[in-house]
Each structure stands twice: as structure tokens, then as C-alpha cells.
Amino acid sequence: MKIYSLKGDIRLLSGLHIGGGDDVMKIGGIDNQVIKDANSGRPYIPASSLKGKIRSLLEWDLGLVGLDQDKKGAPFSYKNIERAKDRKSAEILLKLFGDSDVKENKFGITRISFSDCRISPESEDKILSEAKYENIIDRQKGTAKHPRQSERVPEGIKFCYDFKIKVLEGDDIDDFKKLIKRGLNLLENDYLGGSGSRGYGRVEFSNKDEWVEK
Numbered sequence: 001m002k003i004y005s006l007k008g009d010i011r012l013l014s015g016l017h018i019g020g021g022d023d024v025m026k027i028g029g030i031d032n033q034v035i036k037d038a039n040s041g042r043p044y045i046p047a048s049s050l051k052g053k054i055r056s057l058l059e060w061d062l063g064l065v066g067l068d069q070d071k072k073g074a075p076f077s078y079k080n081i082e083r084a085k086d087r088k089s090a091e092i093l094l095k096l097f098g099d100s101d102v103k104e105n106k107f108g109i110t111r112i113s114f115s116d117c118r119i120s121p122e123s124e125d126k127i128l129s130e131a132k133y134e135n136i137i138d139r140q141k142g143t144a145k146h147p148r149q150s151e152r153v154p155e156g157i158k159f160c161y162d163f164k165i166k167v168l169e170g171d172d173i174d175d176f177k178k179l180i181k182r183g184l185n186l187l188e189n190d191y192l193g194g195s196g197s198r199g200y201g202r203v204e205f206s207n208k209d210e211w212v213e214k
Contacts, residue, residue: 001166001167001168002166002167002173002213002214003164003165003166003167003213003214004164004165004167004173004176004177004211004212004213004214005162005163005164005165005211005212005213005214006161006162006163006164006165006180006207006208006210006211006212007160007161007162007163007207007210007212008160008161008205008206008207008208008210009120009158009159009160009161009205009206009207010045010117010158010159010160010161010203010204010205011156011157011158011203011204011205011206012153012154012155012156012157012158012159012202012203013155013202013203013204014155014199014200014201014202015130015132015152015153015154015155015199015200015201016034016043016045016152016153016157016192016193016200016201016203017032017034017150017151017152017153017193017194017195017200017201018034018035018043018045018046018049018192018193018194019032019033019034019035019194020033020034020035020036032148032149032150032151033151034129034151034152034153037118042118042119042124042128043119043128043129043153044116044117044118044119044159045116045117045159045161045192046116047114047115047116047117048114049192049193050114050117050161050192051097051112051114053187053190053192054180054183054184054186054187055075055093055097055183057183057186057187057190058093058179058182058183058186059075059076059093061182061186062084062085062086062089062090062093063084063085063086064076064080064084064090064093067080067083067084068080074100075097075100076090076093076094077094077099077100077101078094078099078101078105078106078107079101088175089179091107092175092176092179093179094106094107095107095111095171095176096110096111096112096165096176096179096180097110097112098110108168109166109168111165111166111167111168111171111176112163112164112165112166112176112180113163113164113165113166114161114162114163115161115162115163117159117160117161117162118159118160119157119158119159119160120157120158120159120160122158123156123157123158123159126154126156126157127154128153128154128157129151129152129153129154130151130152130153130154131149131150131151131152132149132150132151132152150195152200161205163180164214165180165211173211177209177211181208181209184205184208185208187203187205188202188203188204188205191203
């Protein structure tokens, strides 16, 4: 088995909101806070958010969404491989990201692993949080109502990302690299986190081709 690593920065091109699931809101405080590290108090991007978004975009791009007639909206599984238009790419995706249906798992261990993305050292001394008011427009009066504050990580902040791929006998690392880059490009043209239709979550990845064998 060989292991390859890809490291770089995620630069925010617009404010980012990934919710922290707050149980309590202080009076006069922010309604919708971002997720933060329990020790440092700094925002971070959970590995699960990044992996889930990239996989989802790739499944849409490969035409794999909605192929499961029994579980609408479920992640693509090998049991639906015969319905895939591009079987090779579908199999590469399942090797990389895994199969949620354990009984149908034909490819063994999940090849790619993501890490939580922490604030880059060059961004540590910058302002890491901003509050933005969001409103609903009254369709009859044309006025804003029900304002609430959402917390965002500001544009320009950088996070460090670290992906690792396990390459087993019979795997093609170039196929893996190609699909991951495709996923990163899709994400750069979409959004990460919430409120993407309002302009949140635009990101840019550095070093998309700089894989290193460990």
C-alpha cells in the first residue's frame, strides 16, 4: 500500500457559514453561530462537511443522483452500478469515498481521508468572525422583516486542508487524482456551507496538483 498526501489552503472568496448547532442563544447575541474548535475558540471546516460536499457534487456531475429507487436522496451505492452512465468513474468514486451500503461494498476500505481544516497561521491574527443581518422581504409591503444575525468567517481568511489517499494493489493513483481535482473544481464553482444562494461559501483551493508520496 502507498499513501499520497495533498496539502494546501482554502481561501474564502466570500463569507463562510458552517453552523455550530448552538443549543442556547444569548439575548442580544447572534442567532446562528459558526462551528468553532472547543479548545481554541477559532472557526474550522469539519472534514465531514468538505467530504460530503465534494462527494455530492461529483455524484451530481456523474449523473449518479436519484439512481436508487428504494432510497431517494441516498448516496450512490454499488447496487446501482448498472444504472451509471460512466461505470468506471462511478467505481472510482466508490473506491475513494466508500459505499454506505456495507452489504454491497465491493472495493474494501475507503481510500481517501479528510482532516478538519484549521485556520492558516497567516490568518490567525486577523478578524475571524463577522455578524451579518439576514431578512425576509414582505412581498406585499416590500419591506424587510424578522431580521436575524448570522455569524460568518470573513472573506480572505485561509484554512489549511490535508487529504490522504491509500493506493492498494490494482488501484490507479492518476484516476484518483483526476477525480479529486474534478471535485475541487466543482466546489470552486459552487459553495461550501450554508446560504450559498445568498453569496456565502465561495472558496478557492491552492496546490490542487501537488500530491506527495509519503
